[in-house]
Amino acid sequence: MAKWINAEQIKDQVSLVDLLTRLGHTPAYRSGRELFYRSMLREERTPSLCVNDTMDVWFDHGGQGRSGIRGGNVIDFGLAYWHPTTFPEVVERISNIMAIPVQTMALDYKQRKRPRQQAKRVANYRVETVKELDSHPAITRYLKSRGIWEAAQGKIKEVYYAVDSGPKQGRQFFSAGWQNEAGAWELRNRVGDRDFKACLGRKAITFLPGDPSKLSMFEGYMDYLSWKTDNPAASDTVIVLNSVNLIDAAVDRARTYGQINAYFDRDRAGEVAFHTLHNALPYARDGSDAYNGYNDYNEMLMARPPRRLPWEEEHIFEKVMATYQR
Structure with a gap:
């Protein structure tokens, strides 16, 4: 029983990033809340071991090492790093490296427990209703601000849900969503000056069936x-990752398709994701040149000047009259 309690305390007290630092490993770069390292569990050139320092979990996109462990919490990392060391030995090593005396950990557990931010996943919720678009003006404004209002018709819903427990118990919320x-419902909305992202349930990819030989993939x-705004007639099968970790x-899911185009973000996380895809399926094509100069497809779309109808164009009267000048 004592070993199990100590393990739980280590998971609450020990930062995986801090442990990696003490072991002599520093991140190659950061992407959002995730840090990317050159994997210390195997040989590689491109950083593909990802650590979410908010949730204190890791995942090696490049593959598993000798241990067969590819991700998990700080103890899972220890089991992979010191393979084939046993579970109790890993707990003791982490305790020693982080200077946590095992015999006294239970005494000051409440005082030393490290605060952790929860993942953006609404666990105790109740979906009250799902509506078609144009019912809530705030959702309409948000989708129009992203430049995808027309393309969203029939593909995004308005999701209204309530929280059943915790500090927000009884509160009701709404967001644009897709399954x-x-x-589970993947949610997006604007709250104040920032974009809100959450998931009602378990994270997973979104699969949209289409042409059985042609696949387009998006983060x-x-x-x-x-992309659909620019290619309204496209019939490709579509995979949306919803998270690069997926x-x-x-x-x-992509292995059966003969033609694959990937439109991932033009940043390090997107490069690592495409590297993983290309290693498995070498014929996959990087389509990110379509939005060269921008981080992603939506950023490029939002940067475009709004299209004006002919009668909305500036100085249209002068331009028309000029055609009659001799």
């Missing part, structure tokens, strides 16, 4: 709808 393969649904699940 992933697990049946986010907004990028997919941006690239392996996407690769598994």
